Amino acid sequence: MRLNLQTDYALRLLMHLAVNGDRFSTIADIAHRYDISKNHLMKVANILAREGVIEAVRGRSGGLRLARPAETLNVGAVVRLMEADLAIVECFQGGKGECLITPACRLKGVLKEALEAFLDALDQYTINDLVARNGKLRILLGQAAA
């Protein structure tokens, strides 16, 4: 069981931007620091910008920053946003791969309950909770190169 790479990158990107406050950060810098694909990160940034989570300003002095306070960015909400379908088994995807026992299957309900427990646990935290009073993280992610 694994989160989409996009979700992982989105959470790391948001932590970086939360640490850097009003300062703009560039995709190139963030990708370099985390040693992850710039192209993948760009796709993730596009989704987050489209959804109003981050602000993307073009041009030399532009870059990315949070569009909303980190205290309002719920970790569970970010995961729901990035995990397109949360289909932990085939039958969660509408229409695809109809299973013989679907009409009588209790497992689907059990898995749904477990998935909700997973998301509920994430809902207890915001991006701010991950970065606030975390001096070590601020050193690792702070003061993005101009």
Add this chain to the structure above:
Amino acid sequence: MRLNLQTDYALRLLMHLAVNGDRFSTIADIAHRYDISKNHLMKVANILAREGVIEAVRGRSGGLRLARPAETLNVGAVVRLMEADLAIVECFQGGKGECLITPACRLKGVLKEALEAFLDALDQYTINDLVARNGKLRILLGQAAA
């Protein structure tokens, strides 16, 4: 976020065997009913037999059946057994892909907590809970072909 296919198949296999009680079922029959790969199902059956969850008897009148009562087969335990590493993000795998912020990362703890909530929810159910008094399922999976 998705369970390994092996986990999905293991749960379906165990439901089938639970419905069929002491009767042996063949991999070919189960794979055919669920319309899934016989080879993949065989691998899953090998793991479950090795772990003492199912009994595999060779020969013409042999096949697979549960090695233990379905009431004692916990859904969470089956998922833990089949999901080799439960690495929901890269840094859960020891040694691989060290992330820049690992020394200061609170996200890992948050994800671990959510994963535990997911498994705790599954721990509330046994394979028997999925099949008991489920007449429709018994019709769909019962009376395996000899």
